[in-house]
Amino acid sequence: MQLVVREAKAEIHDAEGIVNILNPIIEEGRYTILDTPFSAEEEVQFIKDFPQNGVFNIAINTQDSIVVGFQNVEPFASYTSAFNHVGIIGTFVDAQYRRQGIATALFNATFLDAKNKGYEKLFAYVRSDNENALATYLRQGFEVVGTAKKHAKIRGEYIDEVLIEKWL
Structure with missing residues (x-):
């Protein structure tokens, strides 16, 4: 597969590609x-x-x-400049295209872009039951810094989230 990684545009094609990946993941609830x-x-x-x-x-x-994956980094907080160097990262790959190097291509581009925008550290919350996602982040150099117990409640069930970070 030949991939191009680029900035998302506020256009219907990009948006449809993103929701076509994201909505099935949301609906699955896992x-x-x-x-x-x-x-x-x-x-x-x-x-x-x-x-x-x-x-x-x-x-x-x-x-x-076809959009096969996406990744974003948002500022950790906007209420103080003390966190300007920290971003929150999220990564999603279409289920039928996983394990084909898409996440790696996204990480490579996103790390460079994040550095260029002044980020020094990326932070993420990963569901503790999402072992594949956690393994992917760890392969990219993220480290586990803790676990937030019962951090989310989905469909009546508490979910622990693993807190991870990477210095760029």
Whole structure:
């Protein structure tokens, strides 16, 4: 597969590609704490409103121009400049395209973009029952710094989240 990783655009094509990946993951209820699906129009608006100092990359399979993964980094907090060097990262890959190097391509691009925007550290929350995601982040140099017990409640069940970080 030939991949191109580029910045997400506030256009319907990119938004549809993103929600086509994200909504099945949300509906399955196993790999994210997000619990409400998004429309393509909502995603267009999300991209438009995305923080200027954030990073929002998509991976496109060039053979059919389909979005096969996406990753974003948002500022950790906006209420103080003490955290300006810290970003929160999220990564999603279409289920049918996993284990084909998409996440690695996204990480490579996102790490570079994040550094260029002044980030020094990336932080993530990973569901403790999402072993594949945790392993992917650990392969990219993230380290476990703790566990937030019963941090999310999805469909009536508490979910622990593993806190991870990586210095760029």
